[in-house]
Amino acid sequence: MKVAVFRKAHFNAAHRLHVEGWSDEQNREEFGKCNNPHYHGHNYAMDIKVVGEVDPITGYVIDMKYLKDIIKEKVEDKLDHKNLNIEVPEFKTVNPSCENICILIHTILQEALGKKYEVTVRLYETPRNYCEYPAS
Amino acid sequence: MKVAVFRKAHFNAAHRLHVEGWSDEQNREEFGKCNNPHYHGHNYAMDIKVVGEVDPITGYVIDMKYLKDIIKEKVEDKLDHKNLNIEVPEFKTVNPSCENICILIHTILQEALGKKYEVTVRLYETPRNYCEYPAS
């Protein structure tokens, strides 16, 4: 009997959208004010969804305290109060778009939780713009 | 690598629920106070979901500025501050229920964005009543 459990979490970070190898003009045209070389920032919010079997004794899919701690250790400590372009190695050459940050968080958490669980990450860049991976 | 991106938008409109060809009594019985001939109204809110491939260079599924502008031009300009029954041709003979408005918005945006993208529309009639098309 599969149930989905969700945990909300968040981090605050600076970033800019920028493609290495493109001219400044091309970058400005594509990304507009999001390309500002001095960076801007967001309160990123996450809904982490974990699908798994309900334990017939405890009634848990996963201990939410354990899930909260994993998110804190693997995702928040890595991204919170950081400059994503400069301080997060994965974004040295990859553009830290909402989509790419979402995929990175998914990779990290799916590996941390193992194949017993199916992880989906919803990432809010603002309360009006957000993304989800994998897409259902 | 498919990712879903979402954009929130909104419009305010008047409507009444009413089936052409039914008697006034039958309409009142079915739709209650929502059948008020003088209309009532809502702050409709939309979550527009667009699923597509992430561009390997930009990290975008779609330019959110472009998506925002399409929603503004095709949906908000058509529905905002309007009387849905009187001023929106599609609802001359179709009841502007939450479901039917949702289907209309989906038709408009799916056509505007093309087959490269899969669109889903969630439409909030109130913060407590909402619908989604296509249903997952």
Added chain:
Amino acid sequence: MKVAVFRKAHFNAAHRLHVEGWSDEQNREEFGKCNNPHYHGHNYAMDIKVVGEVDPITGYVIDMKYLKDIIKEKVEDKLDHKNLNIEVPEFKTVNPSCENICILIHTILQEALGKKYEVTVRLYETPRNYCEYPAS
């Protein structure tokens, strides 16, 4: 020992902004699309604030069930699913702006609750535009 208690409530209504005695052109200029003669509508949300002494035995300023019922009977039943311009006598000659609706709700509830309580009404026309009377 004075405490403020708050109750949220809501109603859905149609309205248009329009000054009797002004020309159509003057009305359009002042109120723009809010002047649409076919009406538009909103999900109005209210935060009703009531300040009073805490009863030393019950620990209540006012029975929240009683407050909820008063709001239902005096405000929701009068305004919900209505056309404010046509069906609410107070707006026959007064423009149903957010400010004027807020003042009306305050008058109704302050009278219903009596001088023992100080009422303040916050009225959301949309989640982004709202008003409060009396102003603090």
Added chain:
Amino acid sequence: MKVAVFRKAHFNAAHRLHVEGWSDEQNREEFGKCNNPHYHGHNYAMDIKVVGEVDPITGYVIDMKYLKDIIKEKVEDKLDHKNLNIEVPEFKTVNPSCENICILIHTILQEALGKKYEVTVRLYETPRNYCEYPAS
């Protein structure tokens, strides 16, 4: 043409997490402060999703007033202002975890609405922890 409609509802209840047949120590270790023998409580919030065909005449999947009444009668009246462990027979021997409460609500509403509709229940134990059944 299948559309999903959603209705939000809520109830407030006390509970504790506890497995009958485990020692007090084992229960404390597994469930921490959620095992408090004097109980704690939550404002549970539900998003009830109902998928079905849109009626071609009314434009309804289901009458939302009917859905609201069913949720009130079958779920809220059973769970609101109750102690889940003591007063809800289903949790005499089953741990009232978010997952198990969600499955119970699903069973009740799917049976009440019948096979014509596909029900999904999202249950918020807190605004940060929630679950969904069946998992998509």
Added chain:
Amino acid sequence: MKVAVFRKAHFNAAHRLHVEGWSDEQNREEFGKCNNPHYHGHNYAMDIKVVGEVDPITGYVIDMKYLKDIIKEKVEDKLDHKNLNIEVPEFKTVNPSCENICILIHTILQEALGKKYEVTVRLYETPRNYCEYPAS
């Protein structure tokens, strides 16, 4: 130059409304289902407001990390996952109404922060019912 800073926090607790010295019947009549002898519960949410002078060098009214820790230590650790009637001494003889819990939290935090700051507590019993002390 006085500025108000606010910090949100929360705790989950069980309680019942009950006046010692009243008959069971009188209690049931006054408090309805909130008088349930088996308790019910809430996700209480707080907005803690602290008014003070802005430090001309740091630009802080108060270190928000310090405020967060004080709220955690003095309020959350005392009330979270507790039965307010049984486990919080202040409510042995005082009814744990929203108003009385709000006043208690104010007393605790005003004393912890000292006269340099003016504390106001807004306490949400549910997202629809809340109170504030002192009342403005």
Added chain:
Amino acid sequence: MKVAVFRKAHFNAAHRLHVEGWSDEQNREEFGKCNNPHYHGHNYAMDIKVVGEVDPITGYVIDMKYLKDIIKEKVEDKLDHKNLNIEVPEFKTVNPSCENICILIHTILQEALGKKYEVTVRLYETPRNYCEYPAS
């Protein structure tokens, strides 16, 4: 007859907390991870409150379209997608704490709207930390 009207608005920016003239160590000790030299960022949200007399004919305190445009032109265009420390002259020597940004926005809007109106600014740095100036 004075009424308060409110308009929500928002901007996204990068910043760091840092006092010129303090050693790096002193800055790190006071501001912790908020002192990160590579910056972090936020989705700042504002509630702009304007108190004034209700116009007896229009029922407006102020035209909300005009207020929205003033906020856009004077505040959003100045702060949105900017690095507050580097690109906003007022923060060259003043620490861009939530309090100081709030005071700056108040100064700008009070001057733009004139003495006829009393402006109050609430600024959310995150959904959990916010401030208000002037303090009531």
